[in-house]
Amino acid sequence: MTDTIHVSVAWPYANGDLHVGHLAGAYLPADIFARYHRLKGSRVLMVSGSDSHGTPITVEADKRGQTPRQVFEHYHRRFLETQQAIGISYDLFTHTDTENHHRIAQDFFRALQRNEYLYRDTQRQLYSESEKRFLPDRYVEGTCPICGYDGARGDQCDRCGSLLDALDLINPRSKTDGSPPIIRETEHFFLDLGAFADRLLPYLEAHADRWRPNVVRFTRNYIEGGLKGRPVTRDIEWGIPVPHEGWEQKRLYVWFEAVMGYFTASVEWAHNSGRPEAWKDWWYDPQARIYNFIGKDNIPFHTVIWQAELLGVDRIYDDDASRHLNLPFDVPANEFMNVEGQKFSKSRNWAVWLPDILSRYDPDPIRYYVTCVMPESHDSDFSWADFVRRNNDELVATWGNLANRVLSFAYKHWEGVVPDPGDLRPIDRELLALIETGFQTVGEHLEAVRLRAALGEAIGLARQVNVYLDRAPWFSIVKQDKAAAATTVYTALRAIDNLKVLLAPFLPFTSERLNLLLGYQQPIFGDIQIASFAEEARTHEALVYDASRAAGRWAPGDLRPGQRLQPPAPLYKKLDDSIVEQERARLGQPLD
RNA sequence: GCCGAGGUAGCUCAGCGGUAGAGCACACGACUCAUAAUCGUGCGGUCAUGGGUCCGAAUCCCAUCCUCGGCACCA
Numbered sequence: 001m002t003d004t005i006h007v008s009v010a011w012p013y014a015n016g017d018l019h020v021g022h023l024a025g026a027y028l029p030a031d032i033f034a035r036y037h038r039l040k041g042s043r044v045l046m047v048s049g050s051d052s053h054g055t056p057i058t059v060e061a062d063k064r065g066q067t068p069r070q071v072f073e074h075y076h077r078r079f080l081e082t083q084q085a086i087g088i089s090y091d092l093f094t095h096t097d098t099e100n101h102h103r104i105a106q107d108f109f110r111a112l113q114r115n116e117y118l119y120r121d122t123q124r125q126l127y128s129e130s131e132k133r134f135l136p137d138r139y140v141e142g143t144c145p146i147c148g149y150d151g152a153r154g155d156q157c158d159r160c161g162s163l164l165d166a167l168d169l170i171n172p173r174s175k176t177d178g179s180p181p182i183i184r185e186t187e188h189f190f191l192d193l194g195a196f197a198d199r200l201l202p203y204l205e206a207h208a209d210r211w212r213p214n215v216v217r218f219t220r221n222y223i224e225g226g227l228k229g230r231p232v233t234r235d236i237e238w239g240i241p242v243p244h245e246g247w248e249q250k251r252l253y254v255w256f257e258a259v260m261g262y263f264t265a266s267v268e269w270a271h272n273s274g275r276p277e278a279w280k281d282w283w284y285d286p287q288a289r290i291y292n293f294i295g296k297d298n299i300p301f302h303t304v305i306w307q308a309e310l311l312g313v314d315r316i317y318d319d320d321a322s323r324h325l326n327l328p329f330d331v332p333a334n335e336f337m338n339v340e341g342q343k344f345s346k347s348r349n350w351a352v353w354l355p356d357i358l359s360r361y362d363p364d365p366i367r368y369y370v371t372c373v374m375p376e377s378h379d380s381d382f383s384w385a386d387f388v389r390r391n392n393d394e395l396v397a398t399w400g401n402l403a404n405r406v407l408s409f410a411y412k413h414w415e416g417v418v419p420d421p422g423d424l425r426p427i428d429r430e431l432l433a434l435i436e437t438g439f440q441t442v443g444e445h446l447e448a449v450r451l452r453a454a455l456g457e458a459i460g461l462a463r464q465v466n467v468y469l470d471r472a473p474w475f476s477i478v479k480q481d482k483a484a485a486a487t488t489v490y491t492a493l494r495a496i497d498n499l500k501v502l503l504a505p506f507l508p509f510t511s512e513r514l515n516l517l518l519g520y521q522q523p524i525f526g527d528i529q530i531a532s533f534a535e536e537a538r539t540h541e542a543l544v545y546d547a548s549r550a551a552g553r554w555a556p557g558d559l560r561p562g563q564r565l566q567p568p569a570p571l572y573k574k575l576d577d578s579i580v581e582q583e584r585a586r587l588g589q590p591l592d
Numbered sequence: 593g594c595c596g597a598g599g600u601a602g603c604u605c606a607g608c609g610g611u612a613g614a615g616c617a618c619a620c621g622a623c624u625c626a627u628a629a630u631c632g633u634g635c636g637g638u639c640a641u642g643g644g645u646c647c648g649a650a651u652c653c654c655a656u657c658c659u660c661g662g663c664a665c666c667a
Binding site for chain 2 (some may be wrong): 010011013051053054055110123135136137139166213214217218221222225228230231234253254255256258259296297298299300301304305335336338343372373374377378380381383385386389390391392394396397398400401403404405406407408409412413452453456459460463466467469470471474475476478489570572573574
């Protein structure tokens with residue numbers, strides 16, 4: 001049976017580059033999962049895009065003297081290049097400033113309004129007369145009403161830690177220009193989250209066995225703590241206009257529309273593919289499984305808010321009353337990744353930026369290490385010393401060296417072709433049987449989104465091939481009994497041919513190279529490309545995945561004797577210990 | 593303060609009711625096809641602390657100590 005799998009990946013906020021925390025939290029796990037399912041033959045749709053709206057982008061734009069659109073387009077372009085380089089295989093990585101996204105987000109708003117899940121209410125907010133705009137809480141500072149500290153932010157006091165309401169600040173002033181804001185009433189639409197509690201909680205409990213415990217606990221507390229309505233509109237200029245008469249000056253709140261991107265990007269992908277209804281296979285077929293790959297900071301947005309929006313809309317762009325939009329099947333949220341024991345901090349530049357690390361290291365070693373320390377169950381740590389160790393002592397020594405020693409020996413002694421094994425002995429059959437169980441055991445881990453365990457299992461199998469090579473006769477008898485050596489070398493080649501597939505979701509670039517070295521013509525995976533799409537008024541760039549040449553399959557291969565090998569070359573490089581100090585020294589240094 | 597996670601071999605972690613595990617490091621041995629890679633053996637832990645439940649507890653319960661994260665309008 002062919003599975004239908006939607007891989008929804010958190011939308012990166014386009015006001016800064018991606019770092020390894022983003023990679024570990026969402027993009028890499030999603031890509032590993034998607035690549036596995038593609039190999040398995042599942043129908044995969046993997047989408048994401050740049051989140052281009054919201055106040056932080058307008059603030060960044062003011063700082064640079066640019067428009068918000070210029071700011072987000074700059075980072076969007078960087079996201080495309082970075083993710084292409086590290087091999088995140090989106091079927092579509094678009095952004096939220098497309099006409100498609102605007103239109104659908106507005107239709108979602110209208111549907112929620114029609115179904116009576118939106119209500120109006122007034123809020124009192126701080127307004128800057130000099131800047132002529134409402135100020136987000138965190139852009140106001142003043143004296144803390146609790147401890148008297150003068151530098152308290154509108155949302156929280158840094159000295160006493162109290163959570164504040166910006167309206168309670170004494171002597172509030174704008175962080176931007178220091179002017180005192182006034183209090184103004186403003187009317188907004190609110191999403192009635194409380195109306196969904198009696199459907200969200202049972203849905204959660206029905207999935208509690210499968211979902212990660214941290215996701216379940218957090219969501220349960222969140223819902224049982226009482227769901228309040230949340231405003232879905234804002235008084236800013238940058239964003240999607242509210243589709244309601246008289247409200248054209250207001251915008252949809254970014255949290256409200258960004259999560260809809262999973263849906264809107266699916267529709268865009270279908271449109272771009274020339275099959276405009278194709279998205280329905282993932283969003284209306286009850287057998288389809290939607291996985292949201294996100295970081296833990298995003299849990300309530302996906303297990304509560306986004307699900308409420310889907311329940312509230314119920315059905316869109318379809319007349320069949322028996323259909324209902326699918327809710328996420330799983331939300332495998334990851335925890336956070338620290339760097340050298342400390343939290344990521346953009347302001348202190350305590351981070352490992354992806355464009356930077358990719359300029360000095362190959363993508364697969366980065367993918368390998370980040371998978372090994374992926375924060376699946378608790379916060380983890382990116383350590384340069386550990387990166388070097390795992391690269392040298394695990395990736396190179398166990399796997400890279402295995403492939404290299406077997407290929408080199410085969411190439412040298414059998415004129416560059418795969419030798420004919422003759423009859424396999426028990427020792428050979430045992431090894432091949434063991435390796436082939438990997439498609440089951442590694443697959444089960446991947447299926448359950450236990451990616452560290454899956455990779456560990458696959459590397460463990462590579463280790464078993466080294467054990468086999470220690471026991472079977474080959475280099476010592478190649479001169480006396482070449483036929484026996486051929487049996488061993490063929491068996492080892494066949495083992496690495498299978499390991500190439502088992503490791504491909506994690507290490508796509510080097511598996512592809514090994515595939516070539518083994519003499520195959522067809523690539524395992526398709527290509528990740530940057531493409532341009534024109535709408536009525538605007539054109540946008542996106543990442544797309546072209547699977548037309550992909551031939552990899554999640555199943556034991558049948559390496560043919562006589563197949564011509566390519567001249568062998570190592571898959572990986574050892575790293576010198578000196579890079580540890582060099583890389584650590586970069587941390588915390590101001591960027592240019 | 594509230595909620596949550598974690599405290600297991602030198603290091604990084606798995607195990608989560610049935611005689612303490614892996615990788616790396618270290619020691620010794622084997623081997624030389626391979627990126628001084630590989631393979632084997634060994635060393636190494638009163639599983640944070642104190643109580644409790646149980647025939648039996650890293651594994652369940654209670655308390656204590658320590659570390660870390662989150663606390664909804666920074667998406």
